[in-house]
Amino acid sequence: MNRPLTIAFAMLLSGCAYDVQTTSGAAFVAARDANGIRPIDADIAAIAAVEPNLHFPARIGVARIVNGQLTLPSADEGALLVEVGARNAALGDFVQVSPLIAALVTDSDPSGQQERYRQTSGQVVQDIRKTAARQHLDYVLIYEMGARSRETDTPFALADVTLIGGALLPTRNIRVAGVGQAIFLDVRTGYPYGTASVAEDLSGLGRSFGGDRRAEALRERATDKVFAALIPEVEAMLGDLLTRQ
DSSP states (O other), X not given: OOHHHHHXXXXXXXXXXXXXXXXXXXXXXXXXXXXXXXXXXXXXXXXXXXXXXXXXXXXXXXXXEETTEEEOOOHHHHHHHHHHHHHTGGGEEEXXXXXXXXXXXXSOOTTSOOGXXXXXXXXXXXXXXXXXXXXXXSEEEEEEEEEEESSSSOXXXXXXXXXXXXXXXXXXXXXXXXXXXXXXXXXXXXXXXXXXXXXXXXXXXXXXOOSHHHHHHHHHHHHHHHHHHHHHHHHXXXXXXXXXX
């Protein structure tokens, strides 16, 4: 096994990973095999035909998803994001994607009362892109956090993790795993430049659940723990992209 694959598998085993993409859609569509032709369906070609266009410094939106809703970062998350911006000034300015502006430019309801807003993760992402466009943002970093449990019924439910698909499941024997996921998109084209994921062992917190007030406090602690673990992966992803512009 070559070194890059070894590193990738090691990251998965440790419950964290990031990936970046700067490949050409035109090259993908035009690729030829040994016989000089590689058929491609028209709808797949249309999806693939998008080009990277990385330019830093830029205006970068930050969008937080909870249960299919665009929400503002918590105070602790906001503080960590400010630190990320300070450490990565070469990337540009980080700006919160506003749920209020989302309500103005889309049919979404930031309160989450409209079922349409919670219909699909794809619609949420499209609403975020529209909102980011109104705020004149170049790229957007979308993130969400949730939990997965090996038990069928558990009070430890941070949120539904739907943005990037199935949650990153650690190979370790973890009964309750906190999951954080992020994706970095081009607002104009929707090009996905990178993703980052973490899985944190929250079994100790899960065993401590009691009353509703106690449960809410533990959810906040769990969310902070997952987000703190996600930040290094996000920074590594953005740093990698900075070198590729």
